[in-house]
Every structure is written in C-alpha cells, then in structure tokens.
Amino acid sequence: MPTADRYDHSMQEMMARTGSFPLHVPYGLVRRFGRPGGVVLDPFCGKGTSILAARLLGRPAYGLDVAPEAVICSRAKLLATDVRAVESYIRRLPTDDGDCADVPDEVRIFFHPATLSQILSVRDALLHDVDLGRRATRSCATVALGLLLGILHGHASYSLSLPSSHAYSMSPQYVQRYSQEHGLTAPLRSVQECLLAKAARCFRDPLPPSVAGDVMEAPAAAVATAFPELTGRVDLVVTSPPYLAAQTYAKDNRLRLWLLNRSYPTIRAQYIQTQSIDRYRDLLTEAFAAIAKALRRSGKLVCIAGDVRHTTTSKGERRTDVIRTGDLLADICRSRQVGLRITHRSVHRVVGGRRYLNALANSNGHSQRDMVERVFVAER
Numbered sequence: 340m341p342t343a344d345r346y347d348h349s350m351q352e353m354m355a356r357t358g359s360f361p362l363h364v365p366y367g368l369v370r371r372f373g374r375p376g377g378v379v380l381d382p383f384c385g386k387g388t389s390i391l392a393a394r395l396l397g398r399p400a401y402g403l404d405v406a407p408e409a410v411i412c413s414r415a416k417l418l419a420t421d422v423r424a425v426e427s428y429i430r431r432l433p434t435d436d437g438d439c440a441d442v443p444d445e446v447r448i449f450f451h452p453a454t455l456s457q458i459l460s461v462r463d464a465l466l467h468d469v470d471l472g473r474r475a476t477r478s479c480a481t482v483a484l485g486l487l488l489g490i491l492h493g494h495a496s497y498s499l500s501l502p503s504s505h506a507y508s509m510s511p512q513y514v515q516r517y518s519q520e521h522g523l524t525a526p527l528r529s530v531q532e533c534l535l536a537k538a539a540r541c542f543r544d545p546l547p548p549s550v551a552g553d554v555m556e557a558p559a560a561a562v563a564t565a566f567p568e569l570t571g572r573v574d575l576v577v578t579s580p581p582y583l584a585a586q587t588y589a590k591d592n593r594l595r596l597w598l599l600n601r602s603y604p605t606i607r608a609q610y611i612q613t614q615s616i617d618r619y620r621d622l623l624t625e626a627f628a629a630i631a632k633a634l635r636r637s638g639k640l641v642c643i644a645g646d647v648r649h650t651t652t653s654k655g656e657r658r659t660d661v662i663r664t665g666d667l668l669a670d671i672c673r674s675r676q677v678g679l680r681i682t683h684r685s686v687h688r689v690v691g692g693r694r695y696l697n698a699l700a701n702s703n704g705h706s707q708r709d710m711v712e713r714v715f716v717a718e719r
C-alpha cells in the first residue's frame with residue numbers, strides 16, 4: 340500500500356492553497372476510522388487531500404466544494420490518467436496568440452504579455468475540452484487545468500507570474516511595488532514547457548489505480564442532491580469546514596477564478612464565510628444535518644477545526660475572544676437537528692511556521708504564532 344509522505348510533494352502539491360490538510364492527516368484518519376473498502380466523503384474537500392488519501396487506501400471517494408479551482412484539482416486527483424497521456428495532451432495544446440484585450444489590469448500586472456497570451460490560448464482549449472472533449476481528452480484536460488492553476492502564480496522556475504505566493508493571489512499593488520523595489524520583471528515563459536515540468540513533478544510517484552467516486556461543485560448542504568446514491572452509504576466523513584471568516588478562499592483565489600472565467604462576486608456569495616457566530620451555527624447545522632444523512636448506521640464523521648480569534652465592537656469597545664470552532668462544531672453535530680454521538684475528542688497545537696492552517700493568526704501564513712486545532716469523531 341502506498342504511503343502518504345511520498346505524495347505530499349508530488350500529486351498533493353498540484354496546486355498550493357491556503358487551509359489545506361497535509362496528506363498524512365486524512366490518510367491517518369481514513370486508516371484509523373474507516374473500514375476497508377468503505378466510502379469516504381469530504382463535503383468541504385478543498386483541493387482534494389482527503390480524496391487523494393482515500394484513493395491511496397483504495398476507498399471510493401466523494402467530495403463537494405463551492406470553490407471552482409478546488410473542485411478541478413480534487414477531480415484531477417481521482418482520474419485514471421498517467422503522465423504519458425497528460426504530457427502528450429499538453430504537447431498538442433495550441434499556444435498561438437490568445438486575445439488579451441479583455442484582461443483586467445489587476446491580472447495583467449502579474450504576467451509578461453507574451454506569457455499571458457499563451458495562458459489565454461491554453462486556457463480556452465482546456466475549458467473547451469473539460470466540458471466537451473471525449474472521455475480520455477476530458478481527463479487529460481482536467482489534469483492539465485489543475486496543473487495550470489498550480490503554476491499560474493508562485494515563485495518556482497515554472498511559475499508563470501511575477502514572483503509571488505504559490506498559495507494565494509497577492510494584491511496586485513503589493514506585487515507591483517515589491518517587483519519595482521527589487522528590480523523583478525514578469526517572466527517570459529513557455530506555458531507548455533512549464534506545464535510539462537509541473538506534470539513531471541506531480542506524477543513523479545505513480546498513483547495507484549483509480550477508485551470509484553466523484554467531486555461536485557456544490558455546497559456541502561446539497562450533498563443529497565449532488566450524490567443521491569450516497570444517502571445512508573458513507574462509511575467515513577473526513578472534513579474541515581471553514582472557520583467563521585478566518586480564511587478568505589474566494590479572495591485568495593481571485594487570479595485562479597479569473598483564469599476559469601468565473602465571476603468573483605457570484606462565487607463569493609456561495610462560501611460559508613461569516614463573522615456572525617449565529618449565522619455560522621445556522622449554516623453549519625444545515626450542512627451537517629445533510630452530511631449526517633449520508634452516513635451509514637455506525638458510520639463515522641471526523642472533523643478538524645482550528646480555534647479562531649473573533650473581534651467584536653460594542654459601544655465603541657473592541658473585544659477579541661478565541662472561539663473554539665471545533666467545540667462549536669461538535670455541539671452542532673450532537674444537536675437534535677443533526678443527531679450524531681460524539682465518541683472521541685482531542686486537541687493539538689500546530690507549531691507556527693510549520694502549520695498548514697493559519698486561522699488563529701488570520702494571516703495567510705506569515706505569522707509564527709502557534710495554533711490550536713480540535714478534532715472530534717462523531718458516530719451515527
């Protein structure tokens with residue numbers, strides 16, 4: 340059986356994204372709490388870490404997320420493609436001049452004009468093939484689109500933008516100012532060569548055979564509509580929902596949303612991202628009530644959530660409390676509306692700088708502060 344560590348720096352890193360699990364976390368949870376061959380569901384699947392863990396362990400894997408870039412990346416992790424098919428597909432992509440006329444300035448700033456025009460022509464071909472191509476073409480296009488999302492911005496030798504973060508879209512003004520101060524210029528790249536380099540890295544460790552499953556772009560609360568066949572059949576849910584408004588997933592992925600031709604304000608409205616604890620409780624109660632119905636009898640749900648700092652202002656006074664999101668979610672799961680039984684709880688401290696979730700510092704990863712994560716297991 341393949342181990343998780345090998346894939347943390349290959350397939351798992353197709354696209355860096357804030358708030359993602361390291362692969363060994365869901366891998367260990369699926370091994371410990373799931374039954375061999377049991378269906379795994381992550382209703383807030385992000386870039387598909389639980390999906391990949393389930394595949395490595397030979398379990399059917401299903402996921403939901405409202406973020407388009409995350410769904411593409413998660414789907415790519417489920418597909419039965421190999422590096423040779425993907426490479427030959429990438430070599431056939433058109434790289435003639437794409438039309439940059441409609442590209443907004445805040446996007447244009449990140450790219451060399453000749454790189455941008457290749458990005459557009461490759462992007463148009465990929466979006467066409469993802470929707471309309473034959474099955475094998477669709478699979479290769481989905482993987483190639485995941486790879487393109489992964490190299491769109493960053494500071495690797497194959498990143499297409501001005502040097503910037505891999506994990507989130509930095510502010511155009513900041514990137515421009517920093518580049519001017521440090522004499523950096525937007526790189527002229529061959530998009531095809533960069534995609535091939537990223538493909539070689541992602542597929543360095545060949546994946547085990549694909550498993551049954553699918554990933555849908557839909558809210559977690561819509562699991563019964565997205566996957567009616569799963570009602571009462573899921574063996575294990577492994578998930579980490581948003582923590583109030585600690586992460587700004589739509590904003591952090593603005594460049595990727597532009598690439599996918601998706602409208603940021605429309606997408607933004609789909610996310611659970613609120614500073615109101617009451618609203619958060621309502622939204623998560625609705626989601627977990629639906630998720631609980633997908634579980635088989637005695638099926639388990641493992642949830643991980645970091646504590647968050649929450650600031651309120653009353654009568655002109657600002658007050659900051661630490662909200663134990665994990666405890667709040669456990670209370671929701673054992674509420675009458677959801678009806679699960681909590682069987683296990685634990686707390687761990689994730690060391691600043693090495694951690695993967697940055698909610699406590701509310702910082703997108705620059706702070707060195709430690710954070711506290713709470714894990715609970717609930718059973719139907």
Ligand SMILES: C[S@@+](CC[C@H](N)C(=O)[O-])C[C@H]1O[C@@H](n2cnc3c(N)ncnc32)[C@H](O)[C@@H]1O
Nearest residue numbers: 359360383385386388404405406558559610611
């Ligand atoms: C903490 S992250 C999970 C990351 C994931 N564990 C991974 O490894 O990539 C929470 C996810 O919830 C997603 N999300 C926000 N609102 C949602 C909703 N209403 N339904 C489903 N997913 C949602 C975000 O896009 C984000 O990917």
